[in-house]
Amino acid sequence: MKILVDADACPVVDLTVREANKRQIPIILITDTSHVLNRTDAQIITVEKGSDSADFKLVNLVEKNDLVVTQDYGLAAMVLAKGGRALNQNGMIYSEQNMDTLLFTRHVAKKVRMAGGRTKGPHKRTKEQDEDFLRTLQKILEGNI
Template identity: 40%
Template sequence: MKIVVDGDGCPGKLLIEKAAKEEKIEVVIFCDINHYITSEYSTIKCVDAGFQSVDMYVMNETKKNDIVVTQDFGVAAMVLGKKAFAIGPKGYVFDEGNIDKLLFERHISQKVRRSGGKTSSPSKRTSEDDDRLYRNLKKLIIKAKELEV
């Protein structure tokens, strides 16, 4: 088991690494060449820039019981199909019970924007988001470890 991070636009790296260190879990962060990410703990894999290039690397790297940190609902849906876990950078856990609704809402928002309409912007990151990310990531780690036994 490892934590795979969609590093393009993913805040919370320090919290992810903190939880991983405590549980002695490998972290792999993917980013494209337009982002500069450093870490003393995680493995950073820089890939070519391009439409969804990081997403494809995240998908290919992810195995059963891995934990993927991404804000992309499409990536979350694909890794759930591989029997991995998915969590957003604000700590919301994606699962079979909520992913279809999230994908549908994303689809509707895209249609509204394509037709010239406006949709709301994501809210700013808060300390509650940080707390939720750390707490829920620790829960997913415990769950994933139980499934490995």
């Protein structure tokens, strides 16, 4: 098992790296050239800036039973199709049971925006969201989920 992080604007990179290193699990942070990551505690892969370039690199690297941290529903769907596991930044585990609803919601929101409408952005990140993420991550890494 390895952990791959869709690190473009990911709010839980530090938490994920800390937990991976504590358990000596390989961790790869994938970003594009519009984000600069300088770390010695994780492998960093930087790809050219482009539509979904980091996502496609991540999908090419993921293997069965790997864990991916991402807030991108489309990427999570591709990870699940390859036999990986996916977790969002708030501790929600992506699964076959919730993926259709998540993708449909994303589709509806995109249609609203394309028609000139507005959708609400994310709320300011809370300490509780970090705690929920960390709790779920730890359970996954301990084999309890």
